Amino acid sequence: MVMGFLFVVLMLALGGAAQAQGLTERRWQPPGDGPALLAERPKRALESRSPLIDLGELWFRDPGILGGEARRMGLACNACHPEGAANRRFFIEGVSDHPGRFDPTNAIFNPLADDGAFAPVDIPSLRGVAGKSRFGTVAPTTSLRDFVRHVIVVEFMGTEPTPFLLDALLAYVRALPPAEDKTTERIGLAGAIDDLLRWGRAAATLLAQDGGADAASALAALRTALGQVHARFADPSLEAERAWIEQGGVRLGLLGRQAETGKGEDAAAALQAWLVELAARRPALLAVESRTLFDPVRLAETR
Ligand code: HEC
Structure with a gap:
C-alpha cells in the first residue's frame, strides 16, 4: 500500500519532468499556430473574490475533475474558456473543423455520448453567463448547474461532482464580468x-x-x-x-x-x-x- 503510494508520487514527479519537453497547451493549438496561446491570455477580470470563487477558479483549470481522454490530455474548462472568455484558437483534430470550434458529442472525449455526427459549434465566451436563462445549443438547458454537471459527467466522462465542487465552479463562472473585453495580458x-x-x-x-x-x-x-x-x-x-x-x-x-x-x-x-x-x-x-x-x-x- 505504502509502496504503491510512493510509486504514484514518484511517477507524478517524473511525469512533471517529462512534461517539460512540451507544454500541455500545445495539444489544442491549430497546426502552425505561433506561441501567442502560451504567452498571453484574455485579461483576467472578476466581479468579486471569495475563497469559494478562488476554488472554483482553481477547479476550472483542473483536468482532474474531468475523466477519460480529457484528463489524460490535461484538458480543463480553461482550455476552451480561458479566463471565462472563448478560445478562438482551440483546435483538436477530430473534434474541431476550424479553430475556436468543438463538437460536444464526439467519440474522443466520450464514446458513449457520441451522436455519430461531426458537428462542431463555436466555443462561447462565458462572460455574462450569470445573466442568461438558457445554456448551450446542442443540448440546451435552463439550469446552469445542470449544464455544468452535464459538461463534466457526460461530455468529458468525469465522476459525479460533489455539490460543493459544483457550487465553487458556479460561483466562479457567475463572478465573470458581463461585458466582453478583447484585451490580453502576458502569462x-x-x-x-x-x-x-x-x-x-x-x-x-x-x-x-x-x-x-x-x-x-x-x-x-x-x-x-x-x-x-x-x-x-x-x-x-x-x-x-x-x-x-x-x-x-x-x-x-x-x-x-x-x-x-x-x-x-x-x-x-x-x-x-x-x-x-x-x-x-x-x-x-x-x-x-x-x-x-x-x-x-x-x-x-x-x-
Ligand atoms: C473542449 C472545449 C470545451 C471544454 C473543455 C469546456 N467547454 Fe464549455 N462549451 C464548449 C462549447 C463548444 C460550448 C457550446 C455548446 C453548445 O452550444 O451546446 C460550451 C458551452 C458552455 C456553457 C454554456 C454557455 C452559454 O452561454 O450557453 C457553459 C456554462 C460552459 N460551457 C461551461 C464549461 C465548464 C464549467 C467547463 C469545465 C467543466 C467547460 N465548459 C469545458 C466547449 C468547451
Whole structure:
C-alpha cells in the first residue's frame, strides 16, 4: 500500500519532468499556430473574490475533475474558456473543423455520448453567463448547474461532482464580468506564483473546515497548477528550481492523502507552511524568469 503510494508520487514527479519537453497547451493549438496561446491570455477580470470563487477558479483549470481522454490530455474548462472568455484558437483534430470550434458529442472525449455526427459549434465566451436563462445549443438547458454537471459527467466522462465542487465552479463562472473585453495580458511567473498562493490559501481554509474529498481534490488541482509552472522550468540550468518545485508537488500529494484520511487540520497547517516557503522563494524564482518558458522570447524559440 505504502509502496504503491510512493510509486504514484514518484511517477507524478517524473511525469512533471517529462512534461517539460512540451507544454500541455500545445495539444489544442491549430497546426502552425505561433506561441501567442502560451504567452498571453484574455485579461483576467472578476466581479468579486471569495475563497469559494478562488476554488472554483482553481477547479476550472483542473483536468482532474474531468475523466477519460480529457484528463489524460490535461484538458480543463480553461482550455476552451480561458479566463471565462472563448478560445478562438482551440483546435483538436477530430473534434474541431476550424479553430475556436468543438463538437460536444464526439467519440474522443466520450464514446458513449457520441451522436455519430461531426458537428462542431463555436466555443462561447462565458462572460455574462450569470445573466442568461438558457445554456448551450446542442443540448440546451435552463439550469446552469445542470449544464455544468452535464459538461463534466457526460461530455468529458468525469465522476459525479460533489455539490460543493459544483457550487465553487458556479460561483466562479457567475463572478465573470458581463461585458466582453478583447484585451490580453502576458502569462508571467509572478502571476502564476500569486495564483498558487491564493488558491493555496483557499484550499487551506477548506482543509481546516473539512478534511474530506473536496479538500483532497483541491490539493490535487493545486498540484496540477504547480506542475504547469514546473513545465516552464525546462532549461537544463534550472535543475535546482525544478527540484524544489518537484519536492513541493510531492508534499502536496502527501497532504492530499492526509486530507482523505481525515487529518485536515494537520494538512492545513502543513499547507500554510509550504505557502510561506513559496512566498519566501518568490524573488529567487522571479530572478530566473528570463530562463523559463514564461519568457516570450524563450517560448518562441521552443516548439
Ligand atoms: C473542449 C472545449 C470545451 C471544454 C473543455 C469546456 N467547454 Fe464549455 N462549451 C464548449 C462549447 C463548444 C460550448 C457550446 C455548446 C453548445 O452550444 O451546446 C460550451 C458551452 C458552455 C456553457 C454554456 C454557455 C452559454 O452561454 O450557453 C457553459 C456554462 C460552459 N460551457 C461551461 C464549461 C465548464 C464549467 C467547463 C469545465 C467543466 C467547460 N465548459 C469545458 C466547449 C468547451
